[in-house]
Amino acid sequence: MSGWIGSEADTDSSSTVSELSLKPGIINDQGTQTGRKITVYTRPLARLIEQLQRLPGVGPKTAQRLALHILKRSEEEVKALAQALIEAKRQVGLCQVCFHLSAEPVCEICRNTNRDNSTICVVADSRDVIALEKTREYRGKYHVLGGVISPMEGIGPDQLHIESLVRRVSQNKTGEVILAISPSVEGETTTLYIGQLLKPFTKVTRIAFGLPMGGDLEYADEVTLARALEGRRELD
Amino acid sequence: MSGWIGSEADTDSSSTVSELSLKPGIINDQGTQTGRKITVYTRPLARLIEQLQRLPGVGPKTAQRLALHILKRSEEEVKALAQALIEAKRQVGLCQVCFHLSAEPVCEICRNTNRDNSTICVVADSRDVIALEKTREYRGKYHVLGGVISPMEGIGPDQLHIESLVRRVSQNKTGEVILAISPSVEGETTTLYIGQLLKPFTKVTRIAFGLPMGGDLEYADEVTLARALEGRRELD
Numbered sequence: 001m002s003g004w005i006g007s008e009a010d011t012d013s014s015s016t017v018s019e020l021s022l023k024p025g026i027i028n029d030q031g032t033q034t035g036r037k038i039t040v041y042t043r044p045l046a047r048l049i050e051q052l053q054r055l056p057g058v059g060p061k062t063a064q065r066l067a068l069h070i071l072k073r074s075e076e077e078v079k080a081l082a083q084a085l086i087e088a089k090r091q092v093g094l095c096q097v098c099f100h101l102s103a104e105p106v107c108e109i110c111r112n113t114n115r116d117n118s119t120i121c122v123v124a125d126s127r128d129v130i131a132l133e134k135t136r137e138y139r140g141k142y143h144v145l146g147g148v149i150s151p152m153e154g155i156g157p158d159q160l161h162i163e164s165l166v167r168r169v170s171q172n173k174t175g176e177v178i179l180a181i182s183p184s185v186e187g188e189t190t191t192l193y194i195g196q197l198l199k200p201f202t203k204v205t206r207i208a209f210g211l212p213m214g215g216d217l218e219y220a221d222e223v224t225l226a227r228a229l230e231g232r233r234e235l236d
Numbered sequence: 237m238s239g240w241i242g243s244e245a246d247t248d249s250s251s252t253v254s255e256l257s258l259k260p261g262i263i264n265d266q267g268t269q270t271g272r273k274i275t276v277y278t279r280p281l282a283r284l285i286e287q288l289q290r291l292p293g294v295g296p297k298t299a300q301r302l303a304l305h306i307l308k309r310s311e312e313e314v315k316a317l318a319q320a321l322i323e324a325k326r327q328v329g330l331c332q333v334c335f336h337l338s339a340e341p342v343c344e345i346c347r348n349t350n351r352d353n354s355t356i357c358v359v360a361d362s363r364d365v366i367a368l369e370k371t372r373e374y375r376g377k378y379h380v381l382g383g384v385i386s387p388m389e390g391i392g393p394d395q396l397h398i399e400s401l402v403r404r405v406s407q408n409k410t411g412e413v414i415l416a417i418s419p420s421v422e423g424e425t426t427t428l429y430i431g432q433l434l435k436p437f438t439k440v441t442r443i444a445f446g447l448p449m450g451g452d453l454e455y456a457d458e459v460t461l462a463r464a465l466e467g468r469r470e471l472d
Contacts, residue, residue, distance in 0.1 A: 040369045042339040048324035051317045056305050057298070068363060069292050070321060071328055071337065078325040081287045082318035085306060088284035089314040092307055101307065103278040127304060133276045 045071070097168070099144040099161045101126045109133075109142060116140040118175035122165065122194060124148050124187070128180060140178075143168065148186040149193060162194060170201045179206040183227075281307070333404070335380040335397045337362045345369075345378060352376040354411035358401065358430060360384050360423070364416060376414075379404065384422040385429060398430060406437045415442040419463075 041049060045067055052063040070078055094100070095107035102108070109115065109129075119140030123129055129142050145160045157163075169177060177198050181187040191206055198204050210228035211220055220228070277285060281303055288299040306314055330336070331343035338344070345351060345365075355376030359365055365378050381396045393399075405413060413434050417423040431440050446464035447456055456464070 040366050042328055042337055042343070044320070044324040044327040044339050045337060048320040051320040054313070054317070055302055057301070062293070064363075064366070065293070066291055067324065068337075071324060073325070075325055077290070078321050081290070082321045084280070084284040084287040085314050085318045085321075088280040088303065088307060089309070089311055091280040092278055101278055101281060101304075103280050107278065127300075130276050130300070 094144075098142045099146060099164070100129050100142055114139075118173055119178065120165075120169065120174055120176075121178045121180050123180050124182065124190070132180065140176075145181075145190070148181060148184070148190040150186045157193060160190075162197070165194070166197055166201075169198055174202045176203045176205060179204065181206075183209055330380075334378045335382060335400075336365050336378055350375075354409060355414065356401075356405065356410055356412075357414045357416050359416050360418065360426070368416065376412075381417075381426070384417060384420070384426040386422045388422075393429060396426075398433070401430070402433055402437075405434055410438045412439045412441060415440065417442075419445050 040046075048067045048070065049060070049063045052058055052066050053060060058066070070081075091103045092101050093103075095102040095110055096105050097110040098107060100107045100109060116139050120143050121132065121138060121140055122143045122145065123132070124145050124147055126144055129144060132138050132142075143161065143165045145162065145165075147155055147160055149155060149157060149160065168174070177194075179191045179194060181191050195204050195206075208231050209224070210231050211217060211224065217225070276282075284303045284306065285296070285299045288294055288302050289296060294302070306317075327339045328337050329339075331338040331346055332341050333346040334343060336343050336345060352375050356379050357368065357374060357376055358379045358381065359368070360381050360383055362380055365380060368374050368378075379397065379401045381398065381401075383391055383396055385391060385393060385396065404410070413430075415427045415430060417427050427442055431442075434440050444467050445460070446467050447453060447460065453461070
């Protein structure tokens with residue numbers, strides 16, 4: 001009967017008991033004729049705000065701003081966004097070879113015959129492939145683990161694409177495997193674990209850690225500085 | 237033929253001529269066998285990122301983060317978001333009486349018989365209704381202008397819901413009209429214009445401007461301070 005929901009103000013301390021039951025974004029079907037319940041968003045708008053709030057980094061205020069913006073766009077534009085969402089989810093899977101995001105069984109990087117097939121760069125996530133591709137420096141192939149070894153979160157080597165990596169390295173003539181995994185505790189564990197596994201088959205390297213470009217030595221943390229010292233190279 | 241697009245890195249200064257033709261988020265159908273073009277996003281992902289970038293406050297990095305997050309969600313969740321978008325756009329229109337966002341011909345606030353029908357609060361935008369409703373202080377009705385008078389942007393009184401406001405005020409027994417329009421140059425113009433129009437029919441007031449709660453007098457700007465002085469009230 002009511003096309004409305006009640007939504008608490010973000011900063012509110014004077015709620016009555018009946019109002020306290022209304023969480024922001026939660027649809028409430030109770031009668032709205034009490035005169036006390038506040039009716040802020042019309043129902044389809046409330047649903048949209050609730051959905052938008054589930055996105056990472058989107059709070060109630062951002063969700064409201066996005067939703068009101070969307071209502072001002074044309075129906076075609078909104079449909080295009082909705083369709084892009086559904087199609088991306090339906091069509092994008094993982095490459096059978098390297099487990100990078102791909103709309104086809106084997107991804108474009110793996111299919112590209114101009115790329116160096118003898119070098120494999122191992123990363124934790126597809127995001128890392130995207131970041132590395134944007135540097136335009138790397139011309140080899142990739143292997144996406146799908147995470148890092150984390151006993152705390154119950155992620156062991158079996159949950160990652162490590163077995164397929166070992167098979168790939170041992171079956172092909174892989175000249176070098178570059179481990180490009182973030183230097184967290186879990187990342188280090190994963191790097192060392194994979195390094196041990198692959199050493200019998202190929203040369204294994206890892207990316208350099210040190211002072212970031214533009215970084216100030218004075219403000220670098222000790223661990224970074226120690227890594228930078230440790231990884232020093234002779235001047236050409 | 238290619239299910240991929242090329243996308244420039246956000247910070248890139250070493251583009252070759254052929255790469256310069258690729259703008260971020262623009263789908264490019266040229267052959268991908270040159271070995272020089274970078275292939276970062278699979279096509280449905282690129283489309284989604286492009287669509288998300290059209291939202292306010294969403295740049296390339298945020299769009300990528302949101303898109304990759306969406307790919308990790310279940311198909312049901314993504315469908316729910318897509319549906320919420322389409323339904324909000326299709327179902328939410330403007331209230332025939334007050335022009336606030338509404339999924340029904342007359343909005344819940346206008347239909348609510350427990351609200352004071354003799355007071356109308358005039359605001360520029362539906363966002364302002366939402367903000368005022370969240371205060372839980374106001375129990376009257378609203379009238380949403382749909383903007384403010386702005387000769388610079390070619391918005392005159394005819395483009396706003398002013399005529400309907402005058403009709404509403406003159407036909408009903410409106411005891412008070414509260415003008416709650418932001419104190420910008422355009423807002424002031426609108427406030428004065430509407431004030432003149434409505435004075436023959438009813439009492440017209442405007443919301444107070446002054447020091448914000450928690451604001452520091454020392455750091456308030458001169459205009460705010462002048463308004464605060466001007467709007468001083470006798471202690472109870």
